[in-house]
Amino acid sequence: MDPKTIEAYDTHAAVFAARYRSGERVPVERLKLAFGHRWQILDIGVGSGVDMSRFLDAGYDVRGVEPSLMLMQTALKHFPRLQGRIWQGSLPMADTELFESWQSHYMGIFCSAVLMHIAYDQQPLALEQMYAMLKPEGRLLLTVSSGRTGLNAQGRDEYNRFYAELSEDRVLELAQHAGFIQQQTWHDADKWHREGLVWASYLFEKPKA
Numbered sequence: 001m002d003p004k005t006i007e008a009y010d011t012h013a014a015v016f017a018a019r020y021r022s023g024e025r026v027p028v029e030r031l032k033l034a035f036g037h038r039w040q041i042l043d044i045g046v047g048s049g050v051d052m053s054r055f056l057d058a059g060y061d062v063r064g065v066e067p068s069l070m071l072m073q074t075a076l077k078h079f080p081r082l083q084g085r086i087w088q089g090s091l092p093m094a095d096t097e098l099f100e101s102w103q104s105h106y107m108g109i110f111c112s113a114v115l116m117h118i119a120y121d122q123q124p125l126a127l128e129q130m131y132a133m134l135k136p137e138g139r140l141l142l143t144v145s146s147g148r149t150g151l152n153a154q155g156r157d158e159y160n161r162f163y164a165e166l167s168e169d170r171v172l173e174l175a176q177h178a179g180f181i182q183q184q185t186w187h188d189a190d191k192w193h194r195e196g197l198v199w200a201s202y203l204f205e206k207p208k209a
Helices: 003-011 013-021 028-035 050-057 069-078 096-101 120-133 168-178
Strands: 040-044 061-066 086-088 106-112 134-146 181-189 198-205
Touching: 003 013, 003 069, 013 069, 028 050, 028 106, 028 134, 040 050, 050 061, 050 106, 061 069, 069 086, 096 120, 106 120, 120 134, 120 168, 134 168, 168 181, 168 198
Parallel strands: 040 061, 040 106, 061 086, 106 134
Antiparallel strands: 134 198, 181 198
């Protein structure tokens, strides 16, 4: 994940976490539809911790990784039951020992608002690693934004966060190259009514061995 973006989340963790707790980016009904009986879930990009908490409420055994230490601490403060369930880390995963221990380990991966913070040349590896961490017939629910305005020439916002423009063709190409099979796609307006911003949620499945 882009280092300057992680720094921005560290610096403004309280502001971002409060915003993310105030809105439901992915409806819980969609989470249940996407993962069904696949009870062992990895949340990549924990953020405020609200999604992990919702997974627990729905009966899933969820673990998470979060690159921002300050966001991770804020999540644990507001959702103490996440203690022991979150590791500091990002995509692509640099912690070789942790990544290897999670090979073919999870039944589902939830990756929301993360891929667009990853440099274009690192995106294929990110998808390949998520594929490797899933069991056969495991599923990935990947959520990204498009149409974001106010970015500078380097693709950064006012907080210096990097945003890659991810068209549907780009996302599907990355997923197919990694080995995933597309299951379903949803498009949603921005929950905070930011002009022009659209969210796409892609459901992919790892083929049966």
